[in-house]
Amino acid sequence: MKFxxxxxDLRTRRGLTxxxxxxxxxxxxxxxxxxxxxxxxxxxxxKLAAIAxxxxxxxxxxxxxxxxTLEKAEDKAFFREYSSLPEETRRQLREMAKILGTKKGK
Structure with missing residues (x-):
């Protein structure tokens, strides 16, 4: 796929004009x-970094x-964002992930 x-494709998937x-x-x-x-x-x-x-x-x-894949690219981008968050926010997100993971298994 071309640049x-x-x-x-990504812009329209996210509903952005x-x-x-x-x-x-x-x-x-x-x-x-x-x-x-x-x-x-x-x-x-x-500009590339801002668009990504x-x-x-x-x-x-x-x-x-x-x-x-797109999914892996989104995961990497999410992790970069996550890494720059304050420690308390990261702790809360980890707790939420545990809760969501538990619900998925039920």
Whole structure:
């Protein structure tokens, strides 16, 4: 899958408009449109990171440099976010995960 196609696919899956993704990444609507539709796109590393964060995936997944699945990319992005949270928040999330894991088994 091409870079632009991945952005558009992820954006639409998350229910974001071009305007919304542009706003979340401090970009213009036309810039996001160009990334989705022009070949080859040439985004800066800063913009790539912002777009990946807004879409909840890794930069590697977005540009297709590895063979990870969307689910694994989302997990990696979540873990990076989780790692930057305060310790108390991480503790609470671990407790919630235990509770949810217990309910799933029933």
């Amino acid at each position: 632009g196609t991945r952005i558009k 071009l305007d919304q993704l542009a706003q979340e990444t401090n970009s213009s609507k036309s810039y996001i449109w160009e990334l989705e539709n022009k070949n080859p796109p040439r985004p800066s590393a800063e 964060a807004a879409l909840g995936v890794t930069v590697d997944y977005l540009i297709g440099t590895d063979e990870q």
